[in-house]
Amino acid sequence: MTGASRHYVLAAGGTGGHLIPAFALAAELHARGHHVALVTDERGAKLPGKPDFLPAHVIPASKLGKNPLRWPSGVRAIMDGRAMAMRLYESFQPSAIVGFGGYPVFPALLAAMACEVPSVIHEQNAVLGRVNRFFAGRVDAIATAYPEVARLNPKHAGKVHLVGNPVRAEVLSLRDEPFPAFVEDGLLRVLVTGGSQGARVLSEVVPDGLAMLQPALRQRLQVTQQCRPEDIDAVRARYRSHDIPAELATYFEDMATRLADAHLFIGRAGASTIAELTAVGRPAILVPLPIATDDHQAANCREIVKAGGARMIRQPMSTVGVPEGSSDSANARRRKQSEIFQKLAKDISRQIQAMAQHPETLATAAHGAWNCGRPRAVEDLADLVESFGGAELMDVIRVGGNNARGASQGAVAGQGAARDRA
Known part of the structure; x- marks a missing residue:
């Protein structure tokens, strides 16, 4: 007192x-x-x-x-x-x-x-x-x-x-824990979330992006992903078709523990997400929500990206929402969205490959994120x-x-x- x-x-x-x-x-x-x-x-x-x-x-x-x-x-x-x-x-x-x-x-x-x-x-x-x-x-x-x-x-x-x-006490308690060991032939643990309800675009593009990795890296993946309830079966099928082990759920009660174990985070750039990544010191690939008011999620990325702790990938506004019906215009938009999702998947794959190809690269990025923590x-x-x-x-x-x-x-x-x- x-x-x-x-x-x-x-x-x-x-x-x-x-x-x-x-x-x-x-x-x-x-x-x-x-x-x-x-x-x-x-x-x-x-x-x-x-x-x-x-x-x-x-x-x-x-x-x-x-x-x-x-x-x-x-x-x-x-x-x-x-x-x-x-x-x-x-x-x-x-x-x-x-x-x-x-x-x-x-x-x-x-x-x-x-x-x-x-x-x-x-x-x-x-x-x-x-x-x-x-x-x-x-x-x-x-x-x-x-x-x-x-x-x-x-x-x-x-x-x-x-x-x-401010972040949750259980997350802040991890700040003095070392970055999990990541070696040339060890597992690459990837944590994917999209906020409290998951992000549909991540369910669409992350499995395909991981599948595009070079075989030597893809075979070492261990994925944990939060998905929307209506997406989880389709996402599970995607990972199964790519032969990538993945644990999927609509909510993880032990998210702090999973963040502690992760070598790489992929997700949105909400304020609480950035605060937790920098509190713990975890490298990230951030995909800001394109319809966020005043584009504030992209602004949230500025400091951690500048410090080398994260890479930012922009999601085009045209990919927000999936058109209903079977009209020619709706079908054309779906085809256009599919092309953009494919490009996003390639961008994610390229960034993961760049960050995880050498153990010291991820460790340096983790240190950059940690230095942004308050x-x-x-x-x-x-x-x-x-x-x-x-x-x-x-x-x-x-x-x-x-x-x-x-x-x-x-x-x-x-x-x-x-x-x-x-």
């Missing part, structure tokens, strides 16, 4: 990308002796992994969207959520509100402004999200996961703090949050200063220390 016990409210949308760091911060604040409550939506209240001590308050929220006809109902939902959040703050008396992005954060932060409660936003991605963008000029502090964040107005630089993106993310974020209602701000920030320039310098210094340690 650090000083007097205080109350904090965390607000987050109902996806793992928003809630995983919120849960991590809740656990850290709870361990420091504080009381924490969560404001979220129906999905967030049911998401696995929520700490038992953390009460979840579901409030109305809505995105306004582009259709003006839906704006009145959307505004009503937001104002109802604001009123509910204000009642919560009146009884809970929080020292600060922390927003992690997502639409439930909008009414929660509006209520914070109305109640004059200090507020912090945490941006997990390398592009400032829409809700965080709206509140960036109004909140007291902005915590970021990357040294460079697009859509962040330079005039707000004075309240930016680079802390990183293992103190949850502690530094908790220090920032604790500065409201307790100690002075300058006494608790330990990430290289309380402005954007200092934060970036702190990140560089931290990476230098990581290289010295390794």
Whole structure:
């Protein structure tokens, strides 16, 4: 426990990308002796992994969207959520509100402004999200996961703090474990995921890409892949036809253990995925989701790719969705998609061959990914949050200063220390 016990409210949308760091911060604040409550939506209240001590308050929220006809109902939902959040703050008396992005954060932060409660936003991605963008000029502090964040107005630089993106404790505990031994004639363990529901494009192209590897490398493969339920039988048949051993499932409860064993990761580039890869230090081939808002998954790749820890392959927008029916246009589009999938498979095969042809290449890439990790993310974020209602701000920030320039310098210094340690 650090000083007097205080109350904090965390607000987050109902996806793992928003809630995983919120849960991590809740656990850290709870361990420091504080009381924490969560404001979220129906999905967030049911998401696995929520700490038992953390009460979840579901409030109305809505995105306004582009259709003006839906704006009145959307505004009503937001104002109802604001009123509910204000009642919560009146009884809970929080020292600060922390927003992690997502639409439930909008009414929660509006209520914070109305109640004059200090507020912090945490941006997990390398592009400032829409809700965080709206509140960036109004909140007291902005915590970021990357040294460079697009859509962040330079005039707000004075309240930016680079802390990183908190990850699950079981993943962070692997940071000091060595990269698994990979030798010339040993197994190449490949882990393939695509987010909580898998990614259909990876089910389409990864088995074929692995089959294109040179025989000496292909015969050493051991694959673990997460798939959508409706895809799993077809993916299993593909691997069987290529004579590649693969363990497939729609969900792996021991994902941290599988990440620890993997020599190479293939998947999307969500913020939590990048944070876990850099926390553990695993080489990756990343295929950003092409329809991600503001193309933020591609931006998330920038740092780890520059460090040599990953290769990025772009998925064309035209491959999103599979046309229905049997019209000439639908059939032509399916043929075009098939050609693009074949090219993606070749690109994946080429990158795997380049990274795994020599054991030292993968080990070097693992080290590059590890150097991008920010293992103190949850502690530094908790220090920032604790500065409201307790100690002075300058006494608790330990990430290289309380402005954007200092934060970036702190990140560089931290990476230098990581290289010295390794």
